[in-house]
Amino acid sequence: MGGGDKGRLVVRGRPLVAHVVARLEGQAAPLALNANGDPKRWADLGLPVLSDTVPGHPGPLAGVLAGMEWAASLGADAVISAAADTPFLPLDLAGKLHAAAGPSGLALASAGGRPQPTFGLWPVALRGDLRAALEGGTRKVLHWTDRHGAGYAEFPEAAFFNVNTPEDLAEADR
Template structure:
C-alpha cells in the first residue's frame, strides 16, 4: 500500500512562461494568491508532513517566501518539466514523489490517492492522470468525451532518478517518451462528481483569467 507518509510533493514552476510573455507563471495571481501557493495548499494534505517543495528557476526569494524548499532544475538550459521532476526525485527522501504543474490549480484533492491506487493495481513505477477533454459549447456530442492524458500530474517511484538523469543527459526531453520506458499506469478522472475543470491549465494570462472566472 502507498500511504501519505510514503509521498513527497512537488509543484513544478520552473518553466520560462513563453506563452505568458516570459512572466513567471507560478507567481501569477489566482484568486488573489500566486498560482504556486494555491497548488501547494491543495497538495499539502496529499503528501507526508513537511514533504512539500517547489521547482523554480527564477525569483527564488519569492518562492522561498512560500515556506517550502525551492529546487532549481538539476540540469541547465531549461530542459522542461522532467528536470524539475528529477530535482524532486533527488530531494524527496520518500518512496514516491507526487508532481503537479503550477498552472493547473484545480487538480483533484484526491489526486495522490487515485494515482497510488492505479500504481498499486498495475504494479507500476509511474501513474499519470487522464480526464475527459473539455467539450466546446453547443449541442451535446454523442458518446463520452475522449480522454486526454496529463503526464505532469503524476506519481513516480523515487528509485527512477538515475534512469531519468541518464535520459536527460542523453538529450531526452519528452515526458511521455521517458515514462513509456517504465511500467506506467493511468488513473482516469471521469467519475460522477469529478470536477470537469480539474486538469484545465492556463498557458496564457487570458486562459488564467477565464479559469478563475469559470471556477469562481
C-alpha cells in the same frame, strides 16, 4: 502571458502556485517547488525550492528528477508532481495515482483519455534511469514513462484546467 513566473499570476487574490500548494497539502508531504533562478522570489511560500540538477533547462523531466533526488535524500519512496498553473487540481490526485501505479510504481494522470504528464507519481528508485535518459537527450515525458509501464489514473476533463492565456486567467478568477 507576458513573461515572468506564471505561477505568480493572481487568481481569487492568491498566486496560482498558492492554490496548487493548498490543494496538495494533505495529499503529499513535505512539499517543495521546482524552479530555476533566484529562489528568493518564492520565499513567501515557505517551501524548499529545487533547481534542476541537469544543465540546460531540459524541461519537465528535469524538474521531476530534482524532486526525486530531494525526496530520496529524505528517505521517501516517491514524488507527486503537479503544474503550478493548474489551480483546481483534483483533491484526490495522490490517492488515485497510487491506486493506478504500474509495475514500476509510476503513474500519470489522464483526463478524457489524454495523459496529463506533469501530474504524476514518480518512484525515486527510477531517478538514476531518468538522469541517464535526460543526459542522453530524452525530453518528452511520455517517451520516458512509456518505457517504464506507467499506469494511468483517470479524472474528468475539467480537472486539469490550466492558465495559458489572459482569458484562462479571467476564467479561473470567475
